[in-house]
Amino acid sequence: MTATSLEQAFAAHHAGAVRLAYLLCGDHEQAEDAVATVWLKVHRRLERGPVDDIGAYVRRAVVNEVNSWFRKLGVRRREAARRKGDHRGTYGHDERIADADAVLHALDQLPSRTRAAVVLRYYADLSVADTAAALGVSEGTVKSSVSRGLTTLRGIMEEDER
Template sequence: MGRDRAFEQYVEARQAALLRLAYLLTGEQHAAEDLVQTALAKLYLAWNRLERADSVDAYTKRIMVNEHASWWRRAWRRAERSTDAVPERPAGPDFGQALADRDALWTVVQGLPPRQRAAVVLRFYEDMSEQDVAAALGCSVGTVKSQTSRALATLRTRLEERGGNDR
């Protein structure tokens, strides 16, 4: 199978998951699409060097995390904010409170510092191990643990302040 066809098959199979990860990192649909496009362009350039199929996902996630980190370090990114609301979600009488709780949690997650947010997203939304998160973020397992611990403490405090932790 040719290089291009193998890459196309990878993109077809993983595009939705990559877009989900990008949205969780950026919090904006358009920024997420840009992040995926940039990551896939960089992945394509390195495609011949990737020997094992199991390393492709980890490599791609690392590209996305690193690219996102470089974006939020730029001053001009801090000044720009999308005015688009989060896409509408199906609402019904059975889902009202669950949606409100999820939206409240997501709002608080978006307020985390970028490094903590990346650790939480990779660890809990992507269900990656601490070792995999450390590899994706380019840091030690201890750093992942401390960033995750700080993020969870911040989430607990902010949710309690909002009245979201009645249990």
């Protein structure tokens, strides 16, 4: 390979390669980076011998490079999401106290039997049968009390947010 053949290929195909990369990724700087990487690969390939159709080779290399960039971006985003976790880690101490206060305020507004069913079922994490036994009522009564209680709690919490 001669430096002249690489220079000629660059002069003939660089602008088209950048346009192609831009159309594929939608970001001018990323397109320039992808094409720069492609020209490095083209240089290495031309050192091994001539390429039949350098234009087709460059286009295919640009498509592969942009696709590779998108795959790596997807992996980085999934990794970032996995490391980040959910929103519980971002709550400050004051926010958790405020949320707990809001829930306690809403629970105070429920009738005592409904409040007991909700607390035993979800705070104490009892099964429906265990909650029924603790309250001395049927399982159906527990289910309906909890359902009504949660609906009322949602309404109270939504009202308090306004």
